[in-house]
Amino acid sequence: MGMLVTVYRKEHFNAAHRLYNPTWDDAKNKEVFGLCNNPNFHGHNYDLVVKVKGPVDPDTGYVINLKTLSTIIKAEVLDRYDHHNLNMDTDEFNPEKGGLIPTAENISVIIWQRLRKHLQENLQLTVILYETERNFVEYSGD
Amino acid sequence: MGMLVTVYRKEHFNAAHRLYNPTWDDAKNKEVFGLCNNPNFHGHNYDLVVKVKGPVDPDTGYVINLKTLSTIIKAEVLDRYDHHNLNMDTDEFNPEKGGLIPTAENISVIIWQRLRKHLQENLQLTVILYETERNFVEYSGD
Amino acid sequence: MGMLVTVYRKEHFNAAHRLYNPTWDDAKNKEVFGLCNNPNFHGHNYDLVVKVKGPVDPDTGYVINLKTLSTIIKAEVLDRYDHHNLNMDTDEFNPEKGGLIPTAENISVIIWQRLRKHLQENLQLTVILYETERNFVEYSGD
Amino acid sequence: MGMLVTVYRKEHFNAAHRLYNPTWDDAKNKEVFGLCNNPNFHGHNYDLVVKVKGPVDPDTGYVINLKTLSTIIKAEVLDRYDHHNLNMDTDEFNPEKGGLIPTAENISVIIWQRLRKHLQENLQLTVILYETERNFVEYSGD
Amino acid sequence: MGMLVTVYRKEHFNAAHRLYNPTWDDAKNKEVFGLCNNPNFHGHNYDLVVKVKGPVDPDTGYVINLKTLSTIIKAEVLDRYDHHNLNMDTDEFNPEKGGLIPTAENISVIIWQRLRKHLQENLQLTVILYETERNFVEYSGD
Amino acid sequence: MGMLVTVYRKEHFNAAHRLYNPTWDDAKNKEVFGLCNNPNFHGHNYDLVVKVKGPVDPDTGYVINLKTLSTIIKAEVLDRYDHHNLNMDTDEFNPEKGGLIPTAENISVIIWQRLRKHLQENLQLTVILYETERNFVEYSGD
Numbered sequence: 051m052g053m054l055v056t057v058y059r060k061e062h063f064n065a066a067h068r069l070y071n072p073t074w075d076d077a078k079n080k081e082v083f084g085l086c087n088n089p090n091f092h093g094h095n096y097d098l099v100v101k102v103k104g105p106v107d108p109d110t111g112y113v114i115n116l117k118t119l120s121t122i123i124k125a126e127v128l129d130r131y132d133h134h135n136l137n138m139d140t141d142e143f144n145p146e147k148g149g150l151i152p153t154a155e156n157i158s159v160i161i162w163q164r165l166r167k168h169l170q171e172n173l174q175l176t177v178i179l180y181e182t183e184r185n186f187v188e189y190s191g192d
Numbered sequence: 193m194g195m196l197v198t199v200y201r202k203e204h205f206n207a208a209h210r211l212y213n214p215t216w217d218d219a220k221n222k223e224v225f226g227l228c229n230n231p232n233f234h235g236h237n238y239d240l241v242v243k244v245k246g247p248v249d250p251d252t253g254y255v256i257n258l259k260t261l262s263t264i265i266k267a268e269v270l271d272r273y274d275h276h277n278l279n280m281d282t283d284e285f286n287p288e289k290g291g292l293i294p295t296a297e298n299i300s301v302i303i304w305q306r307l308r309k310h311l312q313e314n315l316q317l318t319v320i321l322y323e324t325e326r327n328f329v330e331y332s333g334d
Numbered sequence: 335m336g337m338l339v340t341v342y343r344k345e346h347f348n349a350a351h352r353l354y355n356p357t358w359d360d361a362k363n364k365e366v367f368g369l370c371n372n373p374n375f376h377g378h379n380y381d382l383v384v385k386v387k388g389p390v391d392p393d394t395g396y397v398i399n400l401k402t403l404s405t406i407i408k409a410e411v412l413d414r415y416d417h418h419n420l421n422m423d424t425d426e427f428n429p430e431k432g433g434l435i436p437t438a439e440n441i442s443v444i445i446w447q448r449l450r451k452h453l454q455e456n457l458q459l460t461v462i463l464y465e466t467e468r469n470f471v472e473y474s475g476d
Numbered sequence: 477m478g479m480l481v482t483v484y485r486k487e488h489f490n491a492a493h494r495l496y497n498p499t500w501d502d503a504k505n506k507e508v509f510g511l512c513n514n515p516n517f518h519g520h521n522y523d524l525v526v527k528v529k530g531p532v533d534p535d536t537g538y539v540i541n542l543k544t545l546s547t548i549i550k551a552e553v554l555d556r557y558d559h560h561n562l563n564m565d566t567d568e569f570n571p572e573k574g575g576l577i578p579t580a581e582n583i584s585v586i587i588w589q590r591l592r593k594h595l596q597e598n599l600q601l602t603v604i605l606y607e608t609e610r611n612f613v614e615y616s617g618d
Numbered sequence: 619m620g621m622l623v624t625v626y627r628k629e630h631f632n633a634a635h636r637l638y639n640p641t642w643d644d645a646k647n648k649e650v651f652g653l654c655n656n657p658n659f660h661g662h663n664y665d666l667v668v669k670v671k672g673p674v675d676p677d678t679g680y681v682i683n684l685k686t687l688s689t690i691i692k693a694e695v696l697d698r699y700d701h702h703n704l705n706m707d708t709d710e711f712n713p714e715k716g717g718l719i720p721t722a723e724n725i726s727v728i729i730w731q732r733l734r735k736h737l738q739e740n741l742q743l744t745v746i747l748y749e750t751e752r753n754f755v756e757y758s759g760d
Numbered sequence: 761m762g763m764l765v766t767v768y769r770k771e772h773f774n775a776a777h778r779l780y781n782p783t784w785d786d787a788k789n790k791e792v793f794g795l796c797n798n799p800n801f802h803g804h805n806y807d808l809v810v811k812v813k814g815p816v817d818p819d820t821g822y823v824i825n826l827k828t829l830s831t832i833i834k835a836e837v838l839d840r841y842d843h844h845n846l847n848m849d850t851d852e853f854n855p856e857k858g859g860l861i862p863t864a865e866n867i868s869v870i871i872w873q874r875l876r877k878h879l880q881e882n883l884q885l886t887v888i889l890y891e892t893e894r895n896f897v898e899y900s901g902d
Contacts, residue, residue, distance in 0.1 A: 054902035055865045060894040064324065066208040066235040066277075071393060082394055084401065085275035092275040093208040093235005095324050109781060110792055111863035116895055117794065133227035133234040135208075153395035155339045182206065182237050184344040185400055192338035196618035197581045202610040213677060224678055226685065251497060252508055253579035258611055259510065295679035297623045326628040327684055334622035348608065350492040350519040350561075355819060366820055368827065369559035376559040377492040377519005379608050417511035417518040419492075437821035439765045466490065466521050468770040469826055476764035480760035481723045486752040535639060536650055537721035542753055543652065632892065634776040634803040634845075653843035660843040661776040661803005663892050701795035701802040703776075750774065750805050 056103040057113045061123050063132035066093040067152040072145050091135060096157075097180035098127065100165065104173040114173065126164040154181040158189040166191065198245040199255045203265050205274035208235040209294040214287050233277060238299075239322035240269065242307065246315040256315065268306040296323040300331040308333065340387040341397045345407050347416035350377040351436040356429050375419060380441075381464035382411065384449065388457040398457065410448040438465040442473040450475065482529040483539045487549050489558035492519040493578040498571050517561060522583075523606035524553065526591065530599040540599065552590040580607040584615040592617065624671040625681045629691050631700035634661040635720040640713050659703060664725075665748035666695065668733065672741040682741065694732040722749040726757040734759065766813040767823045771833050773842035776803040777862040782855050801845060806867075807890035808837065810875065814883040824883065836874040864891040868899040876901065 068091045069083040079087045086092070100123055104113045136143040136152040142160050143152035150156040158179040166175055180186040210233045211225040221229045228234070242265055246255045278285040278294040284302050285294035292298040300321040308317055322328040352375045353367040363371045370376070384407055388397045420427040420436040426444050427436035434440040442463040450459055464470040494517045495509040505513045512518070526549055530539045562569040562578040568586050569578035576582040584605040592601055606612040636659045637651040647655045654660070668691055672681045704711040704720040710728050711720035718724040726747040734743055748754040778801045779793040789797045796802070810833055814823045846853040846862040852870050853862035860866040868889040876885055890896040 053869055053899070055868060056898040057865065058896045058898070062324070064234050064236055066233040069395070082399070088275050088277070088281075090277035090280040091208040091233055091235065092206050092277065093233065093237075094206055095235075095237045106863075106865045106869070111779070111861035111866045113865055113897075115792070133230050135230070135232035135234065138232040139230075151395035153390075155341065155390045155397055156395045158339060159337055159390070182204070186342045187397075188340040188342070189337070195585055195615070197584060198614040199581065200612045200614070211679070224683070248579075248581045248585070253495070253577035253582045255581055255613075257508070293679035295674075297625065297674045297681055298679045300623060301621055301674070328626045329681075330624040330626070331621070346608070348518050348520055350517040353821070366825070372559050372561070372565075374561035374564040375492040375517055375519065376490050376561065377517065378490055379519075379521045417514050419514070419516035419518065422516040423514075435821035437816075439767065439816045439823055440821045442765060443763055443816070466488070470768045471823075472766040472768070473763070479727055479757070481726060482756040483723065484754045484756070532721075532723045532727070537637070537719035537724045539723055539755075541650070630892070632802050632804055634801040656843050656845070656849075658845035658848040659776040659801055659803065660774050660845065661801070661805075662774055663803075663805040701798050703798070703800035703802065706800040707798075750772070 059100050059119050061098045063096050065131050066091040067136040099178040101176040102173050122168045154187040158187045162189045201242050201261050203240045205238050207273050208233040209278040241320040243318040264310045296329040300329045304331045343384050343403050345382045347380050349415050350375040351420040383462040385460040386457050406452045438471040442471045446473045485526050485545050487524045489522050491557050492517040493562040525604040527602040548594045580613040584613045588615045627668050627687050629666045631664050633699050634659040635704040667746040669744040670741050690736045722755040726755045730757045769810050769829050771808045773806050775841050776801040777846040809888040811886040812883050832878045864897040868897045872899045
């Protein structure tokens with residue numbers, strides 16, 4: 051078995067979203083979410099870094115072929131979220147249909163779950179999501 | 193009179209938008225604007241660089257006090273567009289109300305016009321707008 | 335209880351400093367600290383990344399509201415160090431008053447201590463401090 | 477003669493400075509320069525981009541050998557300003573000795589003058605100086 | 619006719635190259651080109667920024683559809699140079715076959731020529747090529 | 761003993777390489793390595809971040825003097841790989857001489873081994889290697 055190395059792949063998508071909790075009234079939503087609560091949505095250039103730790107295959111020198119990883123990210127994340135409205139175009143981020151509030155935290159958890167099922171069990175997965183250059187999050191399945 | 197120096201100030205806003213031309217049918221809109229035509233909007237972290245060229249004031253060593261410039265940008269651009277939907281929350285980018293299509297090109301022109309009126313006549317103004325790290329535009333009033 | 339996610343907030347301050355150990359003579363100070371020992375100070379644009387790991391609150395989708403975190407960082411770090419001389423304007427980095435030498439390592443430890451007391455016990459805190467793009471440090475309370 | 481191409485070289489220095497006009501009282505200095513007026517100095521990581529436009533030499537494929545340009549920048553700028561206090565360690569930025577106020581504007585003008593004399597007459601020189609990522613200036617000798 | 623706006627598109631390619639002038643002996647080549655003269659080649663991640671200035675089309679809000687521009691850059695530049703050896707895999711940068719020395723200057727000129735023929739005459743073209751973060755060049759057809 | 765802090769130093773080198781497994785035929789090499797298999801090599805600007813965790817020395821405020829660390833990195837990595845062809849100019853990355861395939865994973869492992877022997881035993885070492893902005897790896901000795 052090869053040495054344990056971590057590989058990272060950075061991808062990108064642009065999306066609109068809005069933060070609100072449908073069980074709260076407008077005043078409480080505004081107080082908690084501030085400008086992010088704007089009813090007509092706003093948007094971000096999301097930078098997504100996918101991190102996979104595992105043994106290096108001595109035949110390829112790869113932990114995982116990044117082309118394979120890229121294909122999985124495209125199918126599970128980019129095709130679904132890029133140039134979309136997270137609240138309106140998906141169920142998982144529509145709080146009125148039982149979805150999660152599309153904070154960076156929750157988006158990273160959902161992306162982790164969507165990618166996890168495609169990776170071999172001996173690989174550890176972490177998702178890092180930049181909402182802006184100054185606000186970002188990380189989720190490792192804990 | 194002082195030497196002619198150019199000063200730059202970088203600011204930031206996040207907004208949702210959608211590209212479409214209301215005089216075209218859906219097929220033509222989709223063909224020209226592709227993913228950017230998504231009816232439920234998508235969004236961006238816009239980086240805005242404002243560039244002002246003029247003489248250095250020998251008393252201050254400044255072309256323009258960047259705090260003053262920042263205050264103008266905040267009032268004219270950030271307070272108006274940050275965490276908003278350009279199509280729905282403004283008239284200037286609502287093509288159905290006679291506004292312009294909110295492409296980066298048109299946004300840079302409108303921002304230039306909004307800032308120009310606050311600057312002394314001897315100062316030259318350029319607006320650079322990053323829609324993404326890879327797509328950006330520049331307008332100098334030509 | 336929610337899933338464990340890490341959130342990051344990036345802030346910025348500009349400060350002057352000088353590295354020297356008052357128990358050493360000039361020659362030894364110069365040998366160890368080189369240019370950083372310049373008696374008239376030099377300075378940096380410090381980038382500060384504050385990292386907080388904890389459970390996601392299902393009502394807000396947040397680990398911690400980044401506005402709250404920003405307010406704490408402003409009060410404890412930016413208001414105190416931004417546009418100041420670390421050696422002359424503070425006691426904690428004045429080695430002649432028993433303070434620490436203001437290396438990036440020591441600054442990260444002091445910032446960690448100043449922030450730690452404001453966070454709930456179940457949150458883990460890490461401070462990352464960039465002195466330049468090429469020299470940076472990280473402290474997690476170990 | 478070769479085609480006209482512009483080459484850029486990016487360098488870096490760290491320095492302390494303070495903005496004040498010795499002909500004004502403290503209140504006026506504070507009002508104009510704000511935090512930058514702090515009497516004990518603050519500092520920056522200055523990024524310096526030197527831009528030279530001229531014909532490509534067909535024998536080398538170079539406008540100017542960047543190693544030569546680097547050596548000039550080191551001698552004229554880095555050795556003089558890096559890890560120094562602009563106000564205290566130089567005369568040109570000590571307003572009490574008739575020097576200029578060390579704003580980014582004035583620093584770019586002085587650097588331009590120091591570099592200009594080393595370049596052949598047919599080369600056009602521009603100096604771009606980043607005081608922070610968000611505040612920067614450019615001077616071309618106008 | 620619309621207002622004159624400049625649009626930028628950033629692309630990327632990785633290539634190997636070697637600088638040498640076949641009319642010189644080894645000593646002179648080493649003296650002029652230094653490490654870049656290594657006979658077994660070295661390589662770079664080239665960042666390419668293509669800049670097009672022209673009138674905004676009022677029907678689309680575009681100077682040029684960036685998808686069209688991207689397709690041209692892919693066909694003329696990326697498919698030809700990405701993951702290739704500029705000296706061995708092309709004639710234009712093989713000095714022994716009468717090609718140019720593959721300095722950043724010469725590469726920018728050739729890329730400009732390859733792109734120019736695909737653009738309408740009323741559009742002005744500039745090519746910016748980053749060989750590293752610290753060394754870059756610009757060519758506008760002069 | 762001081763507190764445990766992690767320090768990071770970022771360095772840079774440019775190199776050519778080619779991915780292939782000499783025990784496979786051409787078709788299999790092309791299938792697995794794609795464009796990276798180009799027989800004439802391609803190249804990268806490698807960014808290298810070296811991360812060292814250990815106690816802060818109370819006399820210096822340093823975990824390790826970054827000048828010392830830089831000197832080690834220069835001798836072991838930059839002097840050996842910068843402006844070289846990893847496959848042709850070294851044995852460790854020449855698969856035909858029993859070397860490893862020069863993937864980012866394998867390069868990070870070799871760099872880790874070359875640096876590890878120069879550091880005191882109580883220091884933990886991690887190597888992060890950026891092949892491009894979007895593809896990077898990390899190795900900690902596991």
